[in-house]
Amino acid sequence: MVVLAAGGGDFRPSPLDLAVSPYKYSLLQWELSNFLDKWVRQAGLLLPWASENDRSVKNRLAQEFFELGRRQRDAERRLLSSTTNGEPLSDEETLSLRAEIEQIEERRRALRPQVEEAVEAEISSILGEANFKSRIGFLFPPVDTVYSSSPTVLVLSPRDRIHRQQTILLAPGISDEERERIEELVLREENLAALVEDTGGVATYPSVVSDTSSLHHAVVITAHEWLHHWFFFQPLGQHFWDSPEMTTLNETAATMGGEEIGDLAYFAMTGEVINRDVEPASGAKSEGFDFNEAMRETRMEAEELLAQGKIEEAEAYMEERRQFLASNGRLIRKINQAFFAFHGSYAASPASVSPINEQLKELRRRSDSLEDFLKLVASFGSIQEFLDYLG
Numbered sequence: 001m002v003v004l005a006a007g008g009g010d011f012r013p014s015p016l017d018l019a020v021s022p023y024k025y026s027l028l029q030w031e032l033s034n035f036l037d038k039w040v041r042q043a044g045l046l047l048p049w050a051s052e053n054d055r056s057v058k059n060r061l062a063q064e065f066f067e068l069g070r071r072q073r074d075a076e077r078r079l080l081s082s083t084t085n086g087e088p089l090s091d092e093e094t095l096s097l098r099a100e101i102e103q104i105e106e107r108r109r110a111l112r113p114q115v116e117e118a119v120e121a122e123i124s125s126i127l128g129e130a131n132f133k134s135r136i137g138f139l140f141p142p143v144d145t146v147y148s149s150s151p152t153v154l155v156l157s158p159r160d161r162i163h164r165q166q167t168i169l170l171a172p173g174i175s176d177e178e179r180e181r182i183e184e185l186v187l188r189e190e191n192l193a194a195l196v197e198d199t200g201g202v203a204t205y206p207s208v209v210s211d212t213s214s215l216h217h218a219v220v221i222t223a224h225e226w227l228h229h230w231f232f233f234q235p236l237g238q239h240f241w242d243s244p245e246m247t248t249l250n251e252t253a254a255t256m257g258g259e260e261i262g263d264l265a266y267f268a269m270t271g272e273v274i275n276r277d278v279e280p281a282s283g284a285k286s287e288g289f290d291f292n293e294a295m296r297e298t299r300m301e302a303e304e305l306l307a308q309g310k311i312e313e314a315e316a317y318m319e320e321r322r323q324f325l326a327s328n329g330r331l332i333r334k335i336n337q338a339f340f341a342f343h344g345s346y347a348a349s350p351a352s353v354s355p356i357n358e359q360l361k362e363l364r365r366r367s368d369s370l371e372d373f374l375k376l377v378a379s380f381g382s383i384q385e386f387l388d389y390l391g
Contacts, residue, residue: 020154020182023174023182024170025152025169025171058117059118059269062115063269064111065108065115066213066218068104073212075100112147112211118269119222120145122265125265125268126268127139127261141230145207145208147210148208148211149172151172152169152172152173152174152198153167154169154170154194154196155194155338156190156193159191159193159315159337161306161307162299162337164247164341164342165341179196179333183196193338200213201225207222207228209222220258220259220261224255224258226261227254227258227261228250230378231254234378235380236250236253236377236379236381237250239382244345245354246382246383248346248356252348252357253374253377253378256360257370257374260370261370295350296350298318299340299344299351299353301317302340303353314337315336339351347360359386362390363376363390376389
């Protein structure tokens, strides 16, 4: 619904307003639905008599929760493929799959509160060991998250350069067809590059983190979003939107810290050690194809074309590269200026050409502890302060 300004009849919703209004994500509704309920449960976590056995049980339930999510996605894919490959399932098979999906959803709904408490408790414990608690043993802000469908985001960029001009939260689950419709309308009516993209989590309070990934990924993202909550009360977070560089510094620091905290919490929950020094076997490099290098090459060439004023050529080039990546097994729905504006905010991403990731790695090497590193980074109120310190 488009809300009209009271007292004036001159308000005209733009084509962009009309396009996104059915999909707008309501932060107010989210807070009303989750904030009080979560704080009642948080009070229970502060009680001293929670046993180690309770902790162990909840950690096992967390593993079950995300394993059930994997099984649900497999069942949904089997159900979907039966309607797209010309070989429909029998009525009995279809009913069986739908019943399985319904049972999994019911079980996950029942598990969700305990899973959230388990992850919150483990991350809080890691943060306590890293001296983030006050002298009276209170962690502020408390770790607070909800595992649910994470919102999508509409990112807008000028066509003549790569710049995150505006970001609008939209509802989860928007189809590819609707995404294309929104993006084409923005291009046609506003002459802006647009991208509707999924998110892994959003730093509302409590944060919302996608429940469709693995337990490890969810724990890391939960820690990442908590760092945004904590940065909000520090100079770093208070200057998040001052410049693209400050946005990148915030996001990359949260990524690095979130990975370190999340890996430790995941080990505490499962006993599994995460070794980030080993190259992932995810296909970043395969048969002479290096995805990271190809993506950075795409970013640099696109920026060069845009700097020369060759907008249409840059857009055609990015589409050609998208097809090239797809031919090498890396499927990306759309690559345009908004894609790089969004993903480039994370300096560790191959879509970024920022030096901030390597600079933060150097700062972490110089730091005696995770606490020292994060508290130092959080103290920077401008990118110049950060660079001066490094220099």
